Amino acid sequence: MMTKNSFGNWILPLSLKNFEEQYLHQKLFHASSLKHQGLMTWEGLNGLLNQSSLWSAETLKLYRHAHLVAPEEYCVSSLNSQGHPLLRPHPPLVQKWISQGASLVLNDIAELSLPLREMSHNLKNLFGARVQANLYTSRQGIQAFSSHFDLHDVFVFQCEGEKTWHIYKNRVDSPINHPTFNLLSQDHHEHAKGPLLKKLTLRAGDFLYLPRGFYHDALASKAPSLHVTFGVTRPIGLDIISLLFEEGVDHALLRQYLMPPFVAAQCQKLADHLSNRLKQPDFLQKVHSLFNGKETFSPYTLPDIKQTTPFKVRGKDFSVEYHSHQFWLASATSEAPIPKGKEKLVEWILRHQEITLEEMIQSPLNTSKQEWETLANDLLQMGILK
Structure with missing residues (x-):
């Protein structure tokens, strides 16, 4: 049963099955709706921001003209709940920067409201993936980020205002969180992104899906914009290598010294061992366990208590x-x-x-x-x- 903030509502009239078959990991998808879905509002954002203990220089960031604003420019010294020092965003300073065109970014917000949590769990369960969510607000005509690609699939939910997205023709093949991909220079990105593929304006209630690797940038086109992005990451082949490595500690064959005269024979033995291991049912079960299992979305319902006995x-x-x-x-x-x-x-x-x-x-x-x-x-x- 789809609820108000189920992912399936944002892609209607396309079905979830058709989305997976035609778009998932393959190409961009844009769904436009006149109906505001209520995932986040300005009022809801202010409610989150006013819970000051949630925020630090790590979870609340400001960007202006594609540059990160130094935390010292908008934070004050404070203590966390354990009494350790940290930089806490100071509302007057944050709003001063925003009034000057800075974009606000809130990191790791997937569990901070009921609608966000509902969507996060919905995406986890649909795609068996790790999910994290960030929120972005932007002022008209001032760009927060230069052209770039993401290391995960991007699910963009436009909640307030409008934002114009530029999607470029070139796509990096299956990028991951590794210096090979995340330490590339901006000059590299500008040369690699290719010509403009598509220009889209997202309005409140719109949804945009971008598979990882697509070059893009975005700009608030009229009134201040607010959107939430869910990054969705599924297991990859290297995760299987990690499983084999962890298991390998228990196998003498994989702990033996390599001997130059016998390297070819040793490699063949290793290949035979690993090939056999990859086919065994208990190892395949470990691989399946890499996918996030089904999670029950169970909000508090006090003072009423729902029966959850399975x-x-x-x-x-x-x-x-x-x-x-x-x-x-x-x-x-x-x-x-x-x-x-x-x-x-x-x-x-x-x-x-x-x-x-x-x-x-x-x-x-x-x-x-x-x-x-x-x-x-x-x-x-x-x-x-x-």
């Missing part, structure tokens, strides 16, 4: 089968027909083994609470769930 599947020998023009819920000894259209819901429950009603409702299957409750009760009565 349903549990009785055993692991249940499956969904298809024969005789009908889907069946089958076990080793019996089977029962599944009502038309409910087979994916049953598969979802069986796959998770242990699942709460809230997790069912927040699944990407776009099913109402009432339908999930009815199905769960039916499975309880059948003895499939407990």
Whole structure:
């Protein structure tokens, strides 16, 4: 079931399935909507900023004309909750810089409000990825960042005002967080970005997706702009190398000295060992664990307390089968027909083994609470769930 701040609402009428097949990791996507989605507002931003203990020179930054403003220019000395010194942004100084055209950047905000947290968990669950969120505000006609590419997929949600984006033709192939990519000079970027591919103006309620590696820059075109960007990072092949390295400590073969006369033979032994290891089910399970597991979005509901006790599947020998023009819920000894259209819901429950009603409702299957409750009760009565 999609909620107000579900990712699927921002890309309508495109479906999530079509987004993954046609755009994810491949090309940019722009969805324009006249409806304000409420992910963040000026009022909401001010509410966050007024919680001064959230902010430091690391989490609140100012940029002007593509240069970082020194923290000493907008911060004052303070102490954190442990009594350690830190530079704390001072509201009058921050607003002075903003009035002079500086752009405000808030880092790591994914958990700081209910709508942000909802979107963050939604993206994690949809793409099995690590997600971090930053907020940007800009004044008209003053650029905060020069042309650059990002090391992660970029999900841009325009919340207030307008911002014009320039997307360039050239794309860096699969950049990662490594000096090879993140220490390139601005001269390199200017020569490498190529000609303008597309110019887009995002308005409140608009969404822009940029796969990692696309060169871009942006500029507030009219009134002050406010947008939130979620950086989405999936596991890569080098993460598998890291798993093999950690395991290798326990294998004498990988700890042995290399001997010049026998390097070719030793490399062959290593290749055979690693090739075999990559095929083993327990290692493949480790690789799958690199993807963020499904997280339940469970906001506080005080003073009411929601029941979060999970349903549990009785055993692991249940499956969904298809024969005789009908889907069946089958076990080793019996089977029962599944009502038309409910087979994916049953598969979802069986796959998770242990699942709460809230997790069912927040699944990407776009099913109402009432339908999930009815199905769960039916499975309880059948003895499939407990």
